[in-house]
Amino acid sequence: MIRLRLAVIALLFSLLVIATSILPCFAGDTDVTSELDSLDLEDLLQVEMVSPSERKQSLEHIPGSYTILTAEDIKSSGAKNIPEALRTVPGVMVTRTDTAKWSIGIRGFSGVFNSKQLILVDNRPITSPYFDGVIWSTKDLAIETVKRIEIIRGPWTSLWGSESFNGVINIITKSAAEMQGTQSVTTAGTDGASQFIRHGEKVTSKGTLAVYAKGGYEGGKSYKIRGRTEKGSTNWVTGSAGFRTDWLNTYTDQFSLQGQLSTSTIDEKSPPGNHFSSDNEKKEYSGYTQLLWDRKTGVNSGMQFRTSYTRDAITLEDMDVESNAVDAEFIYSAEKMGVHLLTFGLGGRYFWDSFSQGKKVSVINDNIYRLDFSGFAKDKITIIDEKLFLTLGLKLDYSGSNDLSPQPTARLLYTEGDEEYWLALSQATRQPGNWIREGNYKIKVRDTTYDVNISSNLEPEQLSSIEAGYRKLFSKTLKLDWSLYFNNYDKLATFELDNDNNTATPASNLSGLTYGTEIALDWSPLSFLTLRPSLDLSNQDFSRTGINIPGFSPPINSPIYSVKLQALFNISKEWEFDLFSSYLNTMDGKDLSTGFGLDARLAWTPRNDLSIELIGDSLLGGVNDGDFVPAEPSYTLRLTWDF
Template sequence: MIRLRLAVVALSLMILAMVAGTPPSFAADKDVSAELESLDLEDLLQVEMVSPSERKQSLENIAGSYTILTEEDIKRSGARSVPEALRTVPGVVVTRTDTDKWSIGVRGFSGTFNSKQLILVDNRPITSPYFHGVIWSSQNLPIQQVKRIEVIRGPWTSLWGSESFNGVINVITKSAAEIQGNRSVTTAGTDGVSQYLRKGIHISENATMAVFAKGEYEPGKNYRIRGRTEKGSTDWTTGSGGFRADWLNAYTDQFSLQGQLAGSSITEYSPPGNPFSANKDKSDYSGYAQILWDRKTGARSGMQFRSSYTRTEITVSDMENMSNTVDAEFIYSNEQLDGHFLTFGIGGKYFWDEFSQGENVQVSNDSIYRLDFSGFAKDRITLIDEKLFLTLGLKLDYSGDSDLTPQPTARLLYMEDDEEYWLAYSYANRKPGFWLRDGNYRVRVRDKEYTMSVGEDLENEKLSSFEAGYRKLFSETLKLDLSLYLNSYDQMVTFSFDEDTNTATPVSGLSGTSYGLEVALDWQPWSFLTLRPSIDLSNQDFQNVPEGIPGFSPPLNSALYNIKLQALIDLAENWELDLFTSYLNSMDNKDLSTGFGFDARLAWQAREDLSLELIGNNLLTNVDENNFAPVEPSCTLRLTWDF
């Protein structure tokens, strides 16, 4: 652990030195954008190659429910982290449960260790193989590095397998060519301070490289939890440094290498609802390296190879976990002459975890090793040229401790002028996470303490999902997106409580249905105003749902409505005002951050190379909060300088 700390510090210092000492690039350098400008229309159409997988190509014209947050969307949301940016997405519930902890749920499930969706960064899974959730405190991805965020609601099992149970969130970072030059982003406010530095340079005619570093400090704040004000964790200090290098050869081969080291420390408290916190100082560390090779073999065909290594060291209450993951995948696609667009791929993942047991939290084994394999095939069949498409897909997942599990999907898309209609069916079959089958810990439920025991003979969780949708572009300034879904769950993990022994055991005893409606508009009534209202209406009907299980992601088992409105206003030349308001409520006041939220951002572009933003969060709150709501509003000043 000491060596990893030294590596984090050394890399950060090296990057800061490079930012300060590297001479600026000159306009005479020939970059990719300049080369593209010299091409005619026919050549440009050839450059717009189709990716070997729907994981990289644009999500336009797909039979599914999706939202794409662009770089501009992320900036105008005022977000300082990926979870904050996701708050504006329809069908997504984001709750900050502590200073360094987030709960993100898609279509009705939420919790600190929510395992119901897959989260990726540049197609690299950041969901913990052991805990089946994302430990956000160990990620530390600077929001300034993010190019876009793709949110796909509903299971896409034929591409991503059973991990995409309720959806997929893919964070796409900027290439080195897109972050050339020097940039400094400084923030200061009631939530602390941060400093981000970036340097992008040309290595050669076709190669670019960028390095970055970021440090941040947050003092922490109090939270409203079940009607009481509780102290959150304090003194959260984070630091990260990373790089990316890209090489492009004649528009046929693209090679990328990227990596990051990050560390954080915090004085942790254990308020109700966060059973995996402890009253102690703790530190988390992480690092990864990824290599990507993308080759275009034809106008609509190509292949891609990606491999990464990820290491994290985290503390869960008083137990320390060191995790290593190596994964690799190969994808190939080819459009056949008879109207078939085939995509297939194979992949594998090997991870090993080691544990230093605690008194409050333990696992059955001091170390765990596992090798997983998967393969998928997908065919997009053109039934009517440029109008009707049928997509059939199947992924096979194999884990070292379970049988081969098929994950099929069928999707139908009809396009007519500016309208799209789609239908989809998906099936998911997934093994419960190691954490549920192997963990031992104590937790307070309904003001009574229980010891969680190992769950034995847990069955695979199963999901059958039916979806339908409609999209229409009424004009260049008005777009409608509507989705309906019905999910049937079976053999979901829940808990059996023994009042005599004060123990709780995971069992495969939960089944039920979830259905809902998502409606989103993108409307620009005037040139200076864009409105993005959305409404998410859902209902869950499950039997034998235990209440008050903190940290996990049980269904709410009630009706839920979530209303959001984002207003983007161009006040004047170089002035922007952005407002975001939301209202979330459940019909029977379940454990959820219900109530009204309001955020605002005022931005001034003082010069081409200098901008100033004033960001306010949690303004005008304290309306019927029930659980995990920040007590105080916050105000942040953000200064961006290109030099």
């Protein structure tokens, strides 16, 4: 088996070498993404975007439900980290379950473990292949280095694979050319303090380099948990340092090399309902390096090769885990052939984890090794020039000893002037994470503690999805985005409880429907005012409700509505005032943390190179999907100085 895997790897890399040697070069130098911020919405309709995640298509001509947060959007939200920035997005629910823990969900299923969306940084997966979630405490991604965040809701498994069951969040960082000069960002407030500094310069006529470092401290927060105030983990100290270098050949090629090391320590406390936390000091670290090569081979064609290595060391209650992952992918977009525009890709990821078993938490094996392969093909067919397009896609995933998992999709897009209509049909499957199949730990349900029984008989989870949407650009100041979805889930992993023996056994027996709508407006009624209201209505109808186990967050048989509103005031050239309010509730009184939340930001820019911001979070309490709500508001002063 090992020889077979080595032979397959050798064959794939041989094909990559052959492809890069025979494909023609084409002159033309257009760095599209660096010009996006200067364009209005009508111009964006005509722009070709090349995201690090592939994928050549018009920025607005996407047959799916999506949101793009620019660096300016992120700053206006007052976000100090990635999860906070995602709070403003329709269809996305963010819960801060402890000082260093977040749960993020797209259209439900927002558990820390067993989440069903893929999260990427420059197309590098940061979702743990073992735990099926993101361990945010080790990432320490500086928000100051982020250029934009692309959030795609709904199954895009035909392009990104089985991890993108409910959606994809792609965090795209700034290039070295966009981080030239020196910048210092200092924050201080009721939660703690942090310091970020970066420096960039041109090293050759075609090459740029940027280095950065960040350190921070948070004293810890108190949370209202089911009506009681509990103290969370305290003394969270973080530190990170990274670099990025880019080299651009005027004619054909662009190379990027980047990397980061980060570490954190925290006095962890396990409050009621927040399992997998220890009552002692915890130290963790993470590091990665990534190489990206992008080559133009024609006016609308190109290829891209990306490879990365990631290493994490985390603690899960009293079990220590060291994770390593090497991944590579090759993507080729062909020139348009008649009505067909073909894109295909190959990818692979090899990861190995080692465990120092604990007394409270352990796994079956001390070491885990797994090799995953995937391949996809996509054809965008022009049915009516500049009006009607049909996209057919298929991805095949192979994971460990499991069978190939096909992920097909068909997406139809119709454009007429400033209007777009789209329809999507998708079929997706995913394997439950190793953690739910192989972990030995305890769970607490309704004040009763259960021992988890290991189960290796879990079946692949299934999803059939129908989506539709409508967009209209009424004017330069008003845009509407409306989407509908209907998802049929089957064989979802949950737990069977045995009250006689106090055991919980993972089982593939949860099935049901989720359906709803998302409506978002971007409106500038006045020259100094921009309003971004959104409404998210969803209903979950499952034949049997999953057990409410912290960290796994099964669906609730309940209609849920979430209302969000951003109000951005450009008071003058020097002053900005921004508000973000949200409300979350169920229509039938089910147990869900609800209420009205309000965040605010006041910014003063006395000079082009100096910005002072006062940020207030949870001013009227918190709104979260779950039982964790910050007990008190927080206030932060942020000073940004470019020199």
